[in-house]
Amino acid sequence: MASGEASQASACLLVVDDEEALREVLLLGLERRGFGVLLARDGREALGILESGQAVDLVLTDIIMPRLSGLELCQELSRRHPGIPILLMTGCVDQPPPDWNLEIPILRKPFRLDCLCEAIHGRLRGQLQTGLRPRPSAGSPGPGEGSSSR
Numbered sequence: 001m002a003s004g005e006a007s008q009a010s011a012c013l014l015v016v017d018d019e020e021a022l023r024e025v026l027l028l029g030l031e032r033r034g035f036g037v038l039l040a041r042d043g044r045e046a047l048g049i050l051e052s053g054q055a056v057d058l059v060l061t062d063i064i065m066p067r068l069s070g071l072e073l074c075q076e077l078s079r080r081h082p083g084i085p086i087l088l089m090t091g092c093v094d095q096p097p098p099d100w101n102l103e104i105p106i107l108r109k110p111f112r113l114d115c116l117c118e119a120i121h122g123r124l125r126g127q128l129q130t131g132l133r134p135r136p137s138a139g140s141p142g143p144g145e146g147s148s149s150r
Helices: 020-032 043-051 070-080 113-124
Strands: 012-016 036-040 058-062 086-090 106-108
Touching (some): 012 020, 012 043, 020 113, 043 058, 043 070, 058 070, 086 113
Parallel strands (some): 086 106
16 A cells, blocks of 8 residues: 555554653554554664565654664665655754755654644645755755755
């Protein structure tokens, strides 16, 4: 099933966060809302799940994690699995580093489950932009430079 066709009842989400307690809370909350949920402790584990052939309709990932950060995971996903929608979440920064030209929505922790589900539905319907643009070369302005990542 294409990610744009995934419904709430059938969508499989890959939740990536190094905090076990948050992974478990998201697992319970999202399953209660009808989503299938897979969990990964970091970006490397998430890539392993995807490389195993597991069907995933959306990746929800923290930004700051050991081994492979959420931003590095986004780069790998845009290269290896460009059709999978991504949502970022963080409790540490308001905006990504300026050298990243993100077009991925960022949810600020703590967030309400209703807000998360609304963002997930928007991504699954393709209403929000997805992916990473390449970094601009030195001295050239990047697309969307100076605009918000939301």
